[in-house]
Amino acid sequence: MTPTLIFDMDGVLVDNTPAQARAFQLLFRDLGLTTNARKLLQRLNGMPATNILKTVFQKPVPEKQLQEYSSQREFLYRTLYWSQRRAMPGLVPFLEAARAAGFAIGLGTSSPPETIAYILDHLDLRRHFDVVVGKDDVARGKPHGDTFSVVAAKLKAAPETCIVFEDAVLGEQAAYKAGMRCVAVASSLPAKAFQAPLTVINDFTELAPQRLLELLAEQPTAPKPDKQRAQRNYMQLT
Template sequence: MDGVLIDNTRYQAKAFQLLFRELGLQTNALNLLKRLNGMPATNILKTVYRNPVPEKELKTYADRREFLYRVLYWNKRQEVAGLSNFLQAARAAGFKIALGTGSAPETIGYIIDHLNLRRFFDVVVGKADVDRGKPHADTFSEAAKQLGIPPDRCVVFEDAVLGEQAAYKAKMRCICLSTSISSSKFQTPMHVMKDFTQLTPARVLELLEQNPYTPKPGKHISERDYAKL
């Protein structure tokens, strides 16, 4: 959802930065999100502290960050260019569409119901539906299961390095958006784009045929400690 349906990373980073200021932490939130975007907020917070912090405390901080984010983003909510037209065309072409996100139900509604996007999705899988968030495969695997589509016929749209890794762990190919990071940061997506204005369902099928094999997750990313949270 974040960075794919909406271009909101700078607002997420600003909310984290305000939280860090309250907590007396010196971490650069934008740089942090460039590496860890897509992970649950509590796991992102775990990487900031040198010593373990109780889960209940992390949840309190994550809720505080969520409140700050919603205030900052309240009047800025808008879809990535071309999104509704692409989703409408994909449904007309017979595609099944799922939303897979690490967000909680109320956060999902804050975006997709406000923007009237829920009508495009056959399935919505969020934080409440899986045990482990990205970079683990659970979110995308559960979405494919609910759609009834085998992983090798699924395409994941991602804006984050760890989200791309989650796609490959789920045995799916990936199209990436450069809304949050530069295209050079991704591993091996089928295609990188800035928005949906130049993409069609027919082009997605072409990319699937041109890229018949799913890449293996990158060891340089998956072996890092934060990728195991």
């Protein structure tokens, strides 16, 4: 069985979480909010930005307003991260080795198309992926499993053959909800933050694609999602 590899984008292909947090913090400052963006993302990273923003207001905010705030945050993020864009160490050799070994490779992210292009096309990474699925391709974003399930369906891959690469707790939960196993990328969280990954890596210099076959044998089935963990992290938002 040759595994299918599904990658999250932010915090996995690129180490951009500090810039994301800084953009949120600047937005909060403009809105007069005192929320700590870094701590917020430790809990909610992986969700669409509008869903993250819902949690920082005491009263409901119209969806149109949330979209405007999200666009403002996106502009701040792109400005901050513009000259810092670079692939995670070891990523390209890992993807090339996985392709040579016959692995199917997909991308599943909560980002919209323009944000995906901002990373994939600038860094010439799109060529490594057979399928790219973003926010606009699914009805429900992470922590629901839809993003990864859609990638698998497009690749005609059974969930039990899929390995998801995630840097966020809610992304890991989304993988388990989709019936898949997960490799955790500890770019912004410690290893102990994750539930039951196949392994935890800091970057892709620490893993060879063939090692994944051994890890799958060690964990024959996907873990059950930890409902308490997910609810604690995303405050029961849907």
